[in-house]
Amino acid sequence: MKPIYITLLTLLTTMIPINTTDSPRQHDPTVRPATQAGSFYDSDPKQLTHDVDSLLARHADTPARNDIAALIVPHAGYYFSGNVAAAAYALLDPAHTYKRVFLIGPSHYEWLEGASVNTEDDFYSTPLGQVKVDRETGKYLSAIDSIFTYRAEAHDREHCLEVQLPFLQRRLGHVPPIVPIIVNTNDYSHLQRMADALRPYFNSDNLFIISSDFSHYPSYDDAREVDGKTRQAIESGDVAQLLATLDSNARSKKRNLATSACGEQAIITLMLMLDKKHDIRHLLYQNSGDAPNHDHSRVVGYHAFAVFHPAEKATGERTEVADTTSFTLTDAEKAILKEIALGSIRTAFDSTRYTPSRLTPSLRCHCGAFVSLMKQGSLRGCMGSFSQDTPLYEMVHEMARAAAFEDPRFHSLRKEELSSIEIEVSVLTPMRRIHSLDEFQLHRHGIYIKKGYRSGTFLPQVADEVNWTKEEFVGHCSQDKAGLGWNGWRDAELYVYEAIVF
Numbered sequence: 001m002k003p004i005y006i007t008l009l010t011l012l013t014t015m016i017p018i019n020t021t022d023s024p025r026q027h028d029p030t031v032r033p034a035t036q037a038g039s040f041y042d043s044d045p046k047q048l049t050h051d052v053d054s055l056l057a058r059h060a061d062t063p064a065r066n067d068i069a070a071l072i073v074p075h076a077g078y079y080f081s082g083n084v085a086a087a088a089y090a091l092l093d094p095a096h097t098y099k100r101v102f103l104i105g106p107s108h109y110e111w112l113e114g115a116s117v118n119t120e121d122d123f124y125s126t127p128l129g130q131v132k133v134d135r136e137t138g139k140y141l142s143a144i145d146s147i148f149t150y151r152a153e154a155h156d157r158e159h160c161l162e163v164q165l166p167f168l169q170r171r172l173g174h175v176p177p178i179v180p181i182i183v184n185t186n187d188y189s190h191l192q193r194m195a196d197a198l199r200p201y202f203n204s205d206n207l208f209i210i211s212s213d214f215s216h217y218p219s220y221d222d223a224r225e226v227d228g229k230t231r232q233a234i235e236s237g238d239v240a241q242l243l244a245t246l247d248s249n250a251r252s253k254k255r256n257l258a259t260s261a262c263g264e265q266a267i268i269t270l271m272l273m274l275d276k277k278h279d280i281r282h283l284l285y286q287n288s289g290d291a292p293n294h295d296h297s298r299v300v301g302y303h304a305f306a307v308f309h310p311a312e313k314a315t316g317e318r319t320e321v322a323d324t325t326s327f328t329l330t331d332a333e334k335a336i337l338k339e340i341a342l343g344s345i346r347t348a349f350d351s352t353r354y355t356p357s358r359l360t361p362s363l364r365c366h367c368g369a370f371v372s373l374m375k376q377g378s379l380r381g382c383m384g385s386f387s388q389d390t391p392l393y394e395m396v397h398e399m400a401r402a403a404a405f406e407d408p409r410f411h412s413l414r415k416e417e418l419s420s421i422e423i424e425v426s427v428l429t430p431m432r433r434i435h436s437l438d439e440f441q442l443h444r445h446g447i448y449i450k451k452g453y454r455s456g457t458f459l460p461q462v463a464d465e466v467n468w469t470k471e472e473f474v475g476h477c478s479q480d481k482a483g484l485g486w487n488g489w490r491d492a493e494l495y496v497y498e499a500i501v502f
Contacts, residue, residue, distance in 0.1 A: 059090035105160030105211030195272035212263025228408025451492035456481025
């Protein structure tokens with residue numbers, strides 16, 4: 001077997017220019033043309049600039065971040081998925097400098113049994129100009145693992161990476177060199193090899209863009225249900241849970257469901273590079289049925305996610321919640337949070353963002369929250385998060401919109417329904433691991449059960465709605481929410497938390 005250092009030496013030697021009059025003239029730059037201009041996006045530079053800027057403007061109130069590790073974005077025509085993509089790109093800080101951008105997406109036309117990294121083209125072209133390709137990094141990846149090859153036909157007419165470039169060009173201004181990678185394999189070990197090769201680049205110097213649409217061709221309601229399950233699996237950061245969810249979706253017999261994530265291999269590659277310290281956050285969901293005058297019988301789903309690098313030890317302006325008993329809210333603060341929840345839903349109908357007029361230190365604390373919508377005494381939507389990486393006021397804003405428009409159990413809330421909706425907010429204290437039900441107090445504690453890739457929770461107030469014993473409360477959560485069976489909680493991880501409900 002040839003030692004790898006010989007291969008690397010050969011590669012590096014070919015990259016050293018020879019300064020002699022007999023050396024051949026350097027090749028003219030090769031440019032990969034904009035094959036999708038006029039199809040997935042407008043071919044006129046002025047119109048394309050207007051289109052992208054208008055989409056980004058819908059998310060103008062999104063605070064820019066310089067700790068973004070990766071984005072998961074759709075790759076359909078801008079008319080259908082542009083707003084979802086813009087929700088992710090709006091997070092990018094134009095002042096932040098990246099060394100390179102790794103663009104990773106699925107092959108729609110060629111079977112690869114691996115990954116094709118473009119090492120031949122010097123530039124990718126769009127109507128807005130040219131973007132340089134980092135051929136050297138591509139060649140290095142090909143040198144260290146044969147799972148990376150170059151297949152021109154995998155890139156020639158592929159749209160999943162090209163459609164990302166105008167967003168990068170308009171958001172960043174100057175786009176750093178890109179590493180275009182097309183993935184196509186059913187071999188999990190191949191994805192692990194890709195992740196291992198890419199992991200050294202998964203740092204603050206580089207940005208990873210993962211290109212994927214989600215459910216393909218089910219009905220509008222089925223898409224929301226399937227895509228909601230896939231969202232939860234990705235947010236978990238657990239590859240096993242994602243694989244199990246995709247398999248469950250495939251076996252669900254949803255009419256016309258061809259796939260629930262066309263870029264699943266690219267997403268898995270990303271997830272294999274993460275550790276538990278990375279924060280995966282869902283940004284927005286829509287499907288093609290949300291586009292004006294589009295048929296609801298066959299749709300495609302679109303998600304946007306952001307992955308953030310682990311926070312530094314210095315907390316800056318972040319306000320921590322120290323323990324489960326020290327955090328309280330005044331009546332005035334509770335009223336503000338309800339105003340934020342209602343305002344976030346109301347402004348969603350005109351694509352604007354509700355901005356609270358006053359924020360106290362408690363409202364800036366980082367803690368989880370659930371928002372429930374009730375209509376005539378019945379649940380109309382409920383979404384929440386245990387994440388403690390988001391200020392409370394932002395968490396309530398996000399969960400209120402998610403409850404109104406993203407709960408897969410319900411149709412999206414209609415504007416005319418808003419006047420009949422009652423809002424309940426549950427602010428969660430940090431979770432605490434317990435090792436015996438003796439530590440669990442019915443009516444005071446919520447329960448969170450986790451085993452492998454399965455998990456489920458009951459909020460504390462569920463106990464007020466049912467006549468269950470402590471054992472029945474935990475048994476139902478284990479069986480009905482976590483899918484572990486009635487006694488599955490006995491060898492699972494148990495956590496308790498409290499909720500301030502108003």
